[in-house]
Amino acid sequence: MRNLQEKLGQLEAQGRRRSLKLPQGIDLTSNDYLGLAEHPKLREAAIDFLQNSSSVGAGGSRLLRGHTSAHQALEEFAATFFAAPRTLYFSSGFQANAAVFQALPSRHDTIIFDEFVHASAREAIQNSHARRIKVQHNNVQGFENALKEAQASERQNVWIAVESIYSMDGDAAPLPALFDLAEKYDAILIIDEAHGSGVCGPTGRGLSEELVYEHGYKRIVTLHTCGKAIGVAGGLLCGSEDVIDTLINTARAFIYSTAPMPLQAYLVQKSLELIGSAEGQAAREKLQKIVAQAHEFFGGSGTHIVPIVIGDDFECVDVANNLQAHGYDIRAIRPPTVPEGTARLRLSLSAALDEDILPAFADHYEDARKKDAA
Numbered sequence: 001m002r003n004l005q006e007k008l009g010q011l012e013a014q015g016r017r018r019s020l021k022l023p024q025g026i027d028l029t030s031n032d033y034l035g036l037a038e039h040p041k042l043r044e045a046a047i048d049f050l051q052n053s054s055s056v057g058a059g060g061s062r063l064l065r066g067h068t069s070a071h072q073a074l075e076e077f078a079a080t081f082f083a084a085p086r087t088l089y090f091s092s093g094f095q096a097n098a099a100v101f102q103a104l105p106s107r108h109d110t111i112i113f114d115e116f117v118h119a120s121a122r123e124a125i126q127n128s129h130a131r132r133i134k135v136q137h138n139n140v141q142g143f144e145n146a147l148k149e150a151q152a153s154e155r156q157n158v159w160i161a162v163e164s165i166y167s168m169d170g171d172a173a174p175l176p177a178l179f180d181l182a183e184k185y186d187a188i189l190i191i192d193e194a195h196g197s198g199v200c201g202p203t204g205r206g207l208s209e210e211l212v213y214e215h216g217y218k219r220i221v222t223l224h225t226c227g228k229a230i231g232v233a234g235g236l237l238c239g240s241e242d243v244i245d246t247l248i249n250t251a252r253a254f255i256y257s258t259a260p261m262p263l264q265a266y267l268v269q270k271s272l273e274l275i276g277s278a279e280g281q282a283a284r285e286k287l288q289k290i291v292a293q294a295h296e297f298f299g300g301s302g303t304h305i306v307p308i309v310i311g312d313d314f315e316c317v318d319v320a321n322n323l324q325a326h327g328y329d330i331r332a333i334r335p336p337t338v339p340e341g342t343a344r345l346r347l348s349l350s351a352a353l354d355e356d357i358l359p360a361f362a363d364h365y366e367d368a369r370k371k372d373a374a
């Protein structure tokens with residue numbers, strides 16, 4: 001165990017040792033972008049469901065006895081909601097990413113991925129037997145060069161992995177340009193909508209909403225994680241019949257894992273209903289107002305994720321601690337989650353915030369920086 005102590009000591013010395021903290025203060029950290037995680041309708045739905053259902057746990061994997069009417073109903077509902085031929089529900093987005101990159105690309109394929117894709121996709125890509133090409137963040141020319149390289153090596157399928165809204169910078173992927181490239185080079189675009197679902201697109205179906213309406217899922221696979229704006233937990237994969245059938249038959253993260261609780265599936269469906277309703281639209285409009293305020297104070301890409309880059313790890317922790325002491329729940333994000341020298345506060349906005357919070361937070365932030373510099 002001495003090596004564990006050494007490792008922890010190293011993290012401590014670098015200002016990177018993490019610990020668990022209970023939520024406290026105004027939420028500027030969670031990914032509950034629409035405030036649905038605490039929505040009374042979802043709480044009521046949970047009570048209702050449990051009162052009328054026979055089991056809490058699924059009791060087995062989906063291919064055994066764990067497949068319930070709640071899972072089936074959610075997947076059918078989600079297929080209509082996301083205009084997809086079929087969908088498949090996983091316990092988490094992490095598991096869904098593991099499944100996609102293990103089951104879809106073969107050893108004869110190539111995966112071209114953005115350097116900033118989430119750790120869950122990164123790890124799954126790293127574990128894949130396919131050839132892998134990393135591309136500079138959002139560099140369309142870089143993607144085209146990689147596609148040419150893959151074409152020249154006569155690999156079979158080529159998969160492009162991106163996020164719609166990047167989790168640590170809040171910027172958007174150039175989806176239409178990437179889709180055009182996918183068409184030109186006969187590739188398949190895998191879009192992780194973790195931070196786009198519920199929030200982006202004309203009706204909250206994600207940044208890819210218009211793309212999939214126009215082109216369908218022949219060349220597109222989307223992942224909608226359900227623990228962020230959707231406010232519950234899990235991951236919904238949307239794709240063609242063949243994609244979903246392949247996952248059911250060969251994705252180890254799906255086959256060898258107990259199904260999510262039926263309650264969880266039911267609540268995701270209820271949440272999607274809310275997201276698609278006038279109430280969901282009103283929440284998105286309110287969020288846009290908060291986003292505009294934050295943009296004025298802190299810049300960023302004009303989305304609900306605003307990086308406040310501080311740079312030094314220790315300084316970032318000091319500023320976060322100071323703000324937490326003033327009642328804001330904001331956390332220091334440090335390497336390896338973000339690149340070296342870019343430790344940051346990740347300001348995560350929500351429709352549940354009052355509109356007077358950001359001006360007050362901006363003042364406190366300025367004070368915290370001054371104190372830290374003194």
Ligand SMILES: Cc1ncc(COP(=O)(O)O)c(C=O)c1O
Binds near residue numbers: 094
């Ligand atoms: C871009 C992205 N993909 C996937 C995941 C994993 O999703 P989950 O939290 O449901 O496991 C996350 C979670 O942080 C994420 O940010």
